[in-house]
Amino acid sequence: MSKNKNERKVTIGHVFKTLIWPRRKQLFIGLFLIIISRLAGLVLPGASKYLMDEVIPNSNMQLLKWLVIAVGVAVTVQAVTSFALTQILSVEAQHLIAKLRAKVQRHIIRLPLRFFDNTKTGELVSRIMTDVEGVRNLVGTGLAQMVGGVLTSVICLGLLIYISPMMTLYVLVPVIIFGLISLKAFGKIRPIFRERGKINAEVTGRLTETLGGIRVIKGFNAEDQEVKTFEDGVLRLFLNVKSSLTTTSMVTSAATLLLGLASAGIMGIGGYMIMQEQLTFGDFLAFTLYLGFMIAPIVQMSNIGSQLTEAFAGLDRTEEIMNIPLEEDDKNRNIQLPAIKGDVRFSQVSFAYEEEKRVVKEVSFEADAGTMTALVGTSGSGKTTIAGLVASFLNPESGVITIDGKDLQQVSLSSYRGQLGVVLQDDFLFEGTIRDNILFPRPEASTEELMQAVFAAHVHEFTDRFEDGLDTMIGERGVKLSGGQKQRIAIARAILADPRILILDEATSNLDTESETLIQESLKKLMKGRTSFVIAHRLSTIRQADQILVVEKGEIVERGQHDELMEIKGRYYELYTYQARI
Ligand code: ADP
Numbered sequence: 001m002s003k004n005k006n007e008r009k010v011t012i013g014h015v016f017k018t019l020i021w022p023r024r025k026q027l028f029i030g031l032f033l034i035i036i037s038r039l040a041g042l043v044l045p046g047a048s049k050y051l052m053d054e055v056i057p058n059s060n061m062q063l064l065k066w067l068v069i070a071v072g073v074a075v076t077v078q079a080v081t082s083f084a085l086t087q088i089l090s091v092e093a094q095h096l097i098a099k100l101r102a103k104v105q106r107h108i109i110r111l112p113l114r115f116f117d118n119t120k121t122g123e124l125v126s127r128i129m130t131d132v133e134g135v136r137n138l139v140g141t142g143l144a145q146m147v148g149g150v151l152t153s154v155i156c157l158g159l160l161i162y163i164s165p166m167m168t169l170y171v172l173v174p175v176i177i178f179g180l181i182s183l184k185a186f187g188k189i190r191p192i193f194r195e196r197g198k199i200n201a202e203v204t205g206r207l208t209e210t211l212g213g214i215r216v217i218k219g220f221n222a223e224d225q226e227v228k229t230f231e232d233g234v235l236r237l238f239l240n241v242k243s244s245l246t247t248t249s250m251v252t253s254a255a256t257l258l259l260g261l262a263s264a265g266i267m268g269i270g271g272y273m274i275m276q277e278q279l280t281f282g283d284f285l286a287f288t289l290y291l292g293f294m295i296a297p298i299v300q301m302s303n304i305g306s307q308l309t310e311a312f313a314g315l316d317r318t319e320e321i322m323n324i325p326l327e328e329d330d331k332n333r334n335i336q337l338p339a340i341k342g343d344v345r346f347s348q349v350s351f352a353y354e355e356e357k358r359v360v361k362e363v364s365f366e367a368d369a370g371t372m373t374a375l376v377g378t379s380g381s382g383k384t385t386i387a388g389l390v391a392s393f394l395n396p397e398s399g400v401i402t403i404d405g406k407d408l409q410q411v412s413l414s415s416y417r418g419q420l421g422v423v424l425q426d427d428f429l430f431e432g433t434i435r436d437n438i439l440f441p442r443p444e445a446s447t448e449e450l451m452q453a454v455f456a457a458h459v460h461e462f463t464d465r466f467e468d469g470l471d472t473m474i475g476e477r478g479v480k481l482s483g484g485q486k487q488r489i490a491i492a493r494a495i496l497a498d499p500r501i502l503i504l505d506e507a508t509s510n511l512d513t514e515s516e517t518l519i520q521e522s523l524k525k526l527m528k529g530r531t532s533f534v535i536a537h538r539l540s541t542i543r544q545a546d547q548i549l550v551v552e553k554g555e556i557v558e559r560g561q562h563d564e565l566m567e568i569k570g571r572y573y574e575l576y577t578y579q580a581r582i
C-alpha cells in the first residue's frame with residue numbers, strides 16, 4: 001500500500017529521485033562532456049590574445065605554429081564532445097519521457113470508474129502524451145545548454161575580471177538588470193503554459209468525442225457546430241501561444257538592446273584604455289571575444305527559461321492527476337478473497353452520485369450463490385447503479401454489501417474482480433482478431449477451453465463462414481459485425497473468464513428476435529452455476545429468475561418470482577402486461 005503512495009507523487013523531487021537519479025551515470029558522462037566541450041571552446045580567444053601580443057610583435061613563428069595546432073585540436077574536441085553529449089542527453093530525455101508516460105498511464109488506468117465518468121478520453125490522452133513532453137528539456141539539450149551556459153559564463157567572467165576589472169564592472173550592470181527582467185518575465189508566463197496544457201487537453205478531448213460520435217453529428221446535421229467549436233478551441237490555443245511569444249521575444253530583445261549598449265560602451269572604454277596604454281590590443285580582442293562567450297548563454301537562457309517553464313507547467317498538470325488516489329490505495333481493502341462461492345448480500349445500501357440526491361435508497365436483498373436475480377424497472381430507476389455497486393465500481397454511501405459474508409469495501413479489488421464478469425449492452429470489442437477478443441480475460445487459456453466457450457456462445461456459427469475463422473480481424477481494419485455477433489463474442493469472453501458472479505446489463509437489448517433466441521440459450525449456459533444479476537428490457541427473458549427485484553426511484557418496491565409477482569397484480573404485473581401488449 002505504501003508503495004502506491006510513493007508511486008503517486010510526481011513532484012520535481014520525485015521525478016529526480018525515481019527517474020533521473022537512476023540514470024546518473026549517463027547524465028554525469030553528459031555533464032563531463034559538456035565541461036570538456038565548453039573548455040575547448042575557450043581556447044580560441046586566448047590564442048588570439050597571444051597572436052596579437054606575442055606572435056605578431058616578435059615575429060615568433062614557433063609560437064604561431066603551436067597556436068594554430070592548439071586551436072585546431074580544441075575545435076575538433078569541441079565538435080566531437082558536443083555531438084556525443086547531445087546524443088547521450090537526447091536519448092536520456094526520450095527515455096525519461098517514455099518512463100513518465102508509462103507511469104502516468106499506469107496510474108490513470110487504475111483510477112476509479114467514477115473518475116472516467118467525469119473526464120473526457122481525449123483529455124486523458126493529452127495528459128499522457130503531451131503534458132510530459134516538456135520534461136524532455138529538463139534532461140535533454142535544455143540541461144546541456146543550461147549547465148554549459150552557466151559554466152562558460154562563470155569562467156568567462158573570471159577571465160574578464162582577470163583582463164580588466166574596470167571594463168568587467170561596466171558590463172555587469174546591464175547583465176544583472178537583464179537577469180532580473182527575465183526572472184520576472186518567466187514567473188509571468190508559467191501560468192500561461194499551464195493554461196496551454198489545459199486548453200490543449202480540452203480541444204483534444206472534444207476532438208476525440210467528435211470523431212467518436214461522427215454518426216450522431218452527421219445524423220443531426222451538426223457538422224457546422226462541431227467545426228465552430230473546434231475553431232474556437234484552436235483559436236484559444238493560438239491566443240495563448242501568442243501571449244507567451246510576446247513575453248519571450250520581449251526578453252530576447254531586451255537582452256539584445258542592453259548588451260548592444262554595453263558593447264558600444266566597451267568600445268569607448270577599451271579604446272581609451274589602449275590609448276592610455278592600460279590595455280594591450282590582444283587583451284582588448286580577448287576581452288570582446290570572452291564577453292561574447294559570456295553573454296551568448298545568458299541570451300540563450302531566455303529560450304531555456306521558457307523551455308523549463310513549460311516543463312514545470314507540464315509537471316504541475318501531471319502531478320495534479322497523479323495525486324488523485326487510486327481505488328486500491330484504500331488501506332481498508334486488505335482482505336484477499338479466496339475462491340468465492342458467490343453469496344451476495346445488500347443490507348440497507350444507499351448510494352448518491354451527487355450529494356443529497358440518492359439514486360439507491362436502503363436497498364436490501366440476498367442473492368445466494370448460483371442463483372439468478374433480475375432487476376426490473378423503468379429507465380433511470382437505478383438498476384445499473386445497483387449492478388455497479390455489486391461490481392464495486394461504486395462504493396455505498398451507507399449500508400453494507402457482503403460477498404460470502406465479507407464486507408466488499410474491505411476486499412482487495414483485484415482479488416474480487418478476478419471472479420467477476422460483466423456483459424453490457426454495447427459490449428466493447430478491441431481492435432484485433434475474434435480469438436484475441438475472446439481470450440482477453442485469460443490469454444493463457446487452452447484451445448480446448450477456448451473452443452468450449454466458442455461453441456457455448458454459438459460464435460462458430462458465424463465465424464465458420466469467415467475465411468480466417470476465429471482469426472478474422474474485427475474493428476476498424478477488419479470485418480464489421482452485427483450487434484448479435486458482437487454480443488455472442490462478448491458472451492464467449494465471459495464464459496471463458498468463468499466468473500463466480502456475473503452481471504448482464506441489458507445484454508440482449510440490441511438484438512433482433514432471431515439472434516435473441518440463440519443468445520438466450522448461450523446466456524443460460526453462461527449463467528448456469530453462477531450468481532447472476534440480469535437487467536433486461538424484455539421481461540420475457542427473466543421469467544425463470546430465482547428472484548425478481550422491481551426497482552423504482554432507487555427503492556425495491558416488489559420482489560418475488562414471476563408467478564408470484566403476476567399474481568399480486570402490482571408494479572411488475574403492470575410492466576409485464578404493458579410490454580406484452582406491444
Ligand atoms: P437504470 O439503469 O435503471 O436506467 P441508472 O442506475 O443508470 O438507471 O441511473 C439511476 C439514476 O442515477 C438516474 O437518475 C441517472 O440519471 C443517475 N445517474 C446514473 N449515472 C450517473 C452518473 N455517472 N452521474 C450522475 N448521475 C448518474
Ligand code: MG
Binds near residue numbers: 383384385
Ligand atoms: Mg441502465
